[in-house]
Amino acid sequence: MSKGLPKRSDDYSAWYNELVKKADLAENSAVRGCMVIKPYGFSIWEKMQAELDRMFKETGHTNAYFPLFIPKSYLSREADHVEGFAKECAVVTHYRLKNSADGDGVVVDPDAKLEEELIVRPTSETVIWSTYKNWIQSYRDLPLLINQWANVVRWEMRTRLFLRTAEFLWQEGHTAHATKQEAWDESVQMMHVYAEFAESFMGVPVIRGIKSESERFAGAEETFCIEALMQDGKALQAGTSHFLGQNFAKAFDVKFADKEGKLDLVWGTSWGVSTRLMGALIMAHSDDEGLVLPPKLAPIQVVIVPIYRKEEERIAVSEKANELVKQLRAVGLSVKFDDRDTHKPGWKFAEYEMKGVPVRLAMGPKDLEKGTVEVARRDTKEKSFVPADDALTQYVLDLLDDIQKNIYDRALKHREELTTPVDTYDEFKRILDEKTGFVLAHWDGTAETEEKIKQETKATIRCIPMDAPEEEGVCIYSGKPSTKRVIFARAY
Amino acid sequence: MSKGLPKRSDDYSAWYNELVKKADLAENSAVRGCMVIKPYGFSIWEKMQAELDRMFKETGHTNAYFPLFIPKSYLSREADHVEGFAKECAVVTHYRLKNSADGDGVVVDPDAKLEEELIVRPTSETVIWSTYKNWIQSYRDLPLLINQWANVVRWEMRTRLFLRTAEFLWQEGHTAHATKQEAWDESVQMMHVYAEFAESFMGVPVIRGIKSESERFAGAEETFCIEALMQDGKALQAGTSHFLGQNFAKAFDVKFADKEGKLDLVWGTSWGVSTRLMGALIMAHSDDEGLVLPPKLAPIQVVIVPIYRKEEERIAVSEKANELVKQLRAVGLSVKFDDRDTHKPGWKFAEYEMKGVPVRLAMGPKDLEKGTVEVARRDTKEKSFVPADDALTQYVLDLLDDIQKNIYDRALKHREELTTPVDTYDEFKRILDEKTGFVLAHWDGTAETEEKIKQETKATIRCIPMDAPEEEGVCIYSGKPSTKRVIFARAY
Numbered sequence: 004m005s006k007g008l009p010k011r012s013d014d015y016s017a018w019y020n021e022l023v024k025k026a027d028l029a030e031n032s033a034v035r036g037c038m039v040i041k042p043y044g045f046s047i048w049e050k051m052q053a054e055l056d057r058m059f060k061e062t063g064h065t066n067a068y069f070p071l072f073i074p075k076s077y078l079s080r081e082a083d084h085v086e087g088f089a090k091e092c093a094v095v096t097h098y099r100l101k102n103s104a105d106g107d108g109v110v111v112d113p114d115a116k117l118e119e120e121l122i123v124r125p126t127s128e129t130v131i132w133s134t135y136k137n138w139i140q141s142y143r144d145l146p147l148l149i150n151q152w153a154n155v156v157r158w159e160m161r162t163r164l165f166l167r168t169a170e171f172l173w174q175e176g177h178t179a180h181a182t183k184q185e186a187w188d189e190s191v192q193m194m195h196v197y198a199e200f201a202e203s204f205m206g207v208p209v210i211r212g213i214k215s216e217s218e219r220f221a222g223a224e225e226t227f228c229i230e231a232l233m234q235d236g237k238a239l240q241a242g243t244s245h246f247l248g249q250n251f252a253k254a255f256d257v258k259f260a261d262k263e264g265k266l267d268l269v270w271g272t273s274w275g276v277s278t279r280l281m282g283a284l285i286m287a288h289s290d291d292e293g294l295v296l297p298p299k300l301a302p303i304q305v306v307i308v309p310i311y312r313k314e315e316e317r318i319a320v321s322e323k324a325n326e327l328v329k330q331l332r333a334v335g336l337s338v339k340f341d342d343r344d345t346h347k348p349g350w351k352f353a354e355y356e357m358k359g360v361p362v363r364l365a366m367g368p369k370d371l372e373k374g375t376v377e378v379a380r381r382d383t384k385e386k387s388f389v390p391a392d393d394a395l396t397q398y399v400l401d402l403l404d405d406i407q408k409n410i411y412d413r414a415l416k417h418r419e420e421l422t423t424p425v426d427t428y429d430e431f432k433r434i435l436d437e438k439t440g441f442v443l444a445h446w447d448g449t450a451e452t453e454e455k456i457k458q459e460t461k462a463t464i465r466c467i468p469m470d471a472p473e474e475e476g477v478c479i480y481s482g483k484p485s486t487k488r489v490i491f492a493r494a495y
Numbered sequence: 496m497s498k499g500l501p502k503r504s505d506d507y508s509a510w511y512n513e514l515v516k517k518a519d520l521a522e523n524s525a526v527r528g529c530m531v532i533k534p535y536g537f538s539i540w541e542k543m544q545a546e547l548d549r550m551f552k553e554t555g556h557t558n559a560y561f562p563l564f565i566p567k568s569y570l571s572r573e574a575d576h577v578e579g580f581a582k583e584c585a586v587v588t589h590y591r592l593k594n595s596a597d598g599d600g601v602v603v604d605p606d607a608k609l610e611e612e613l614i615v616r617p618t619s620e621t622v623i624w625s626t627y628k629n630w631i632q633s634y635r636d637l638p639l640l641i642n643q644w645a646n647v648v649r650w651e652m653r654t655r656l657f658l659r660t661a662e663f664l665w666q667e668g669h670t671a672h673a674t675k676q677e678a679w680d681e682s683v684q685m686m687h688v689y690a691e692f693a694e695s696f697m698g699v700p701v702i703r704g705i706k707s708e709s710e711r712f713a714g715a716e717e718t719f720c721i722e723a724l725m726q727d728g729k730a731l732q733a734g735t736s737h738f739l740g741q742n743f744a745k746a747f748d749v750k751f752a753d754k755e756g757k758l759d760l761v762w763g764t765s766w767g768v769s770t771r772l773m774g775a776l777i778m779a780h781s782d783d784e785g786l787v788l789p790p791k792l793a794p795i796q797v798v799i800v801p802i803y804r805k806e807e808e809r810i811a812v813s814e815k816a817n818e819l820v821k822q823l824r825a826v827g828l829s830v831k832f833d834d835r836d837t838h839k840p841g842w843k844f845a846e847y848e849m850k851g852v853p854v855r856l857a858m859g860p861k862d863l864e865k866g867t868v869e870v871a872r873r874d875t876k877e878k879s880f881v882p883a884d885d886a887l888t889q890y891v892l893d894l895l896d897d898i899q900k901n902i903y904d905r906a907l908k909h910r911e912e913l914t915t916p917v918d919t920y921d922e923f924k925r926i927l928d929e930k931t932g933f934v935l936a937h938w939d940g941t942a943e944t945e946e947k948i949k950q951e952t953k954a955t956i957r958c959i960p961m962d963a964p965e966e967e968g969v970c971i972y973s974g975k976p977s978t979k980r981v982i983f984a985r986a987y
Binding site: 033040049 | 537557558559563583584586614625629837
């Protein structure tokens with residue numbers, strides 16, 4: 004580890020950027036807006052993928068793979084959809100290069116122009132519904148419950164590692180149903196699956212809610228979402244699930260015959276989470292020393308660092324350490340024994356703090372004498388000396404559970420402290436500026452008011468919470484009547 | 496299942512195409528050359544991925560992710576590489592669409608032209624070595640042992656599902672080393688990993704060898720490969736591993752300081768297998784009734800089909816079947832109980848034959864009386880009646896092992912029968928036309944002879960086998976001296 008990070012309190016944004024680099028998570032590539040996900044960062048993403056994939060399969064979904072390219076004309080089939088996605092996409096126009104006339108490098112071969120341009124998928128509703136048309140004839144073909152893990156491209160102008168990149172990795176579920184109710188239930192179910200994943204694995208508490216019409220997915224009739232609050236008081240949309248109604252079935256003429264043989268349009272949903280979750284994970288828990296990872300997603304859960312001066316000490320400590328490694332791995336823990344002699348223990352401590360390893364064990368000759376090991380937990384930085392015997396395994400397992408719980412509780416407490424109901428527009432603006440966080444306010448339900456508030460304060464409606472209580476009130480902006488509070492925040 | 500397949504003996508190519516469709520593996524998409532991998536096909540690919548990924552990790556590799564796009568100029572950095580890949584790539588020239596003037600659809604926005612065109616990666620050596628330049632300073636940073644699972648695009652003119660598609664899925668390993676020997680050993684190791692996977696999991700025997708210079712990867716100094724023989728006597732290259740020498744290090748100026756501080760260029764390898772393996776798997780084992788899958792890669796290893804007429808029979812059979820399901824799943828088998836009442840048993844039998852499920856259990860009222868179950872194995876279509884008791888689990892496990900072994904042995908026997916040493920060019924041509932398969936012949940080692948033989952016979956040098964014995968001989972074409980036989984074949 005070279006130098007430390009900027010302090011969060013000084014410059015949260017610089018702290019994030021540096022942390023992503025110093026913890027070896029990702030970096031910018033030579034292609035504007037496209038990132039390289041480095042091995043350590045990718046191993047966290049793999050853990051996320053594995054858990055999500057298991058949850059999708061447990062709820063009856065299977066994986067498939069659809070093409071990277073979408074014919075340009077497909078995008079225009081659904082009117083709202085094209086408005087949302089045509090503005091920011093990578094367009095393939097040619098299929099060959101040739102040697103340049105001056106012999107220096109290659110140029111696009113003008114003879115190899117495509118008849119119809121291809122769009123690199125920004126999302127796959129169009130290409131998937133054009134395929135579903137051939138897969139669905141009768142109610143017996145329904146439901147289709149399909150997911151894909153894929154890369155997508157949206158030509159964002161201002162990018163930030165994980166949070167907003169031109170290319171990103173994600174999963175996109177696309178389901179087709181015989182009834183409106185079934186499709187509705189599916190989209191609600193997937194919002195809950197995402198929330199369960201965010202809370203139980205990422206340790207990130209989320210609000211489950213519905214997007215306002217202006218924030219809805221282009222082509223959806225309703226968008227469900229999970230919204231998280233970051234340490235700096237800004238919101239981050241962590242996952243969305245869309246009830247598509249019959250919009251894409253209409254656009255691609257996807258009909259099914261019911262039991263009586265009557266033809267009807269199919270109902271659809273789509274839902275996705277992306278490498279953006281990495282950004283949420285980083286910003287929700289980490290501190291000025293580096294990453295703080297929830298044990299359930301940490302590539303290395305326990306690191307053991309030996310401390311010694313002389314060779315015989317090294318041998319004795321290593322022998323004991325290897326016993327502990329074996330013992331801890333036997334219960335399925337991911338354990339690293341860092342016995343490199345090229346780095347000092349202090350350097351290693353700093354490195355594993357930067358990388359967010361939940362539990363660090365350190366052991367030297369004195370520990371051997373006493374039969375103990377020093378256990379340091381990453382989340383609170385507390386240390387304790389614990390007997391290095393058979394009971395250590397259970398101690399570490401309990402500690403990991405406790406860390407998982409603690410970082411969730413801490414994030415929840417933070418969110419609760421930064422959730423403020425307000426009743427006037429002045430108070431609204433003051434809270435946004437001085438306290439930040441989620442602001443609960445009455446809103447008249449119109450896109451005009453939403454847009455004006457956004458223009459004046461940069462705050463958007465994050466969602467209308469699923470569990471918002473009915474409450475008489477008046478819109479903080481227009482004074483018109485309202486029946487429930489919605490959540491406003493400045494957002495990533 | 497509607498109609499059956501074309502017979503292999505009548506039209507192998509039509510048989511393959513129909514099988515891929517009827518077994519629900521994949522289909523062509525609306526975008527020329529790009530396929531949709533359907534859920535059943537994808538679940539086989541997922542099993543392949545899981546095993547390969549485990550093998551890569553066991554040999555010390557980690558996964559990462561590099562950008563989809565490559566700046567056009569990068570392709571030209573390595574002279575051979577650009578020759579190999581510039582001819583067939585998808586080129587992104589613009590980053591935005593806009594509404595067309597007539598209001599009907601969208602057009603490419605001419606104002607959104609990229610300064611430098613981007614190539615959709617046909618392979619990632621260039622973008623990865625440009626990244627490695629920043630990751631490698633000293634010998635301490637080496638080796639880098641990185642793999643990525645990704646989609647790539649090569650603009651093939653004639654495409655076939657799995658075998659040759661414009662977009663395909665693959666993994667590409669890219670490693671960097673301090674010494675030539677280490678890089679060489681890595682590329683040899685990965686050839687062996689691929690061979691081990693093909694033989695132990697896919698049940699496909701392969702020849703391990705070295706490519707001739709003309710068939711070498713563009714930018715490599717040596718290409719190792721595994722070559723398989725399909726049922727129709729044509730060869731299929733199933734995986735390649737490249738020793739890159741210092742070529743990409745030179746092109747991207749990647750140097751490291753050794754222990755003495757002296758700067759030297761880094762040595763590299765790259766290696767990959769793709770969804771093409773699906774084509775090899777299908778063509779190696781399947782028959783006129785459908786797929787034959789090796790148990791180790793079968794998404795469903797055992798299917799249970801109940802047979803009944805009356806409701807009380809259905810209830811009794813289902814009860815017993817559910818017991819068996821539980822019993823078989825308890826040892827980790829993937830078991831499907833198909834109790835749909837919308838299809839007859841005979842229809843289901845045909846469907847699972849088409850889908851290659853290795854073991855089928857059928858059970859009716861008579862079996863209940865006798866305490867037996869009918870066990871049918873997919874590979875030989877043999878049936879037997881077996882007691883439906885606790886011992887059934889071991890019986891099925893043994894049977895699956897036997898099927899895995901049998902399909903490998905069968906494919907090996909087929910390859911041995913279709914491997915023919917020849918000593919004259921006339922015999923060479925006759926064997927290629929009449930017998931097909933691998934032809935072992937002496938070759939003078941020149942690209943000219945190789946090219947002429949290819950033009951005259953459509954046969955290419957598949958590889959120079961690793962274990963080819965030293966043997967004095969003369970080239971079948973030029974009559975010049977040769978010291979070992981190489982493998983010729985017509986290939987996919």
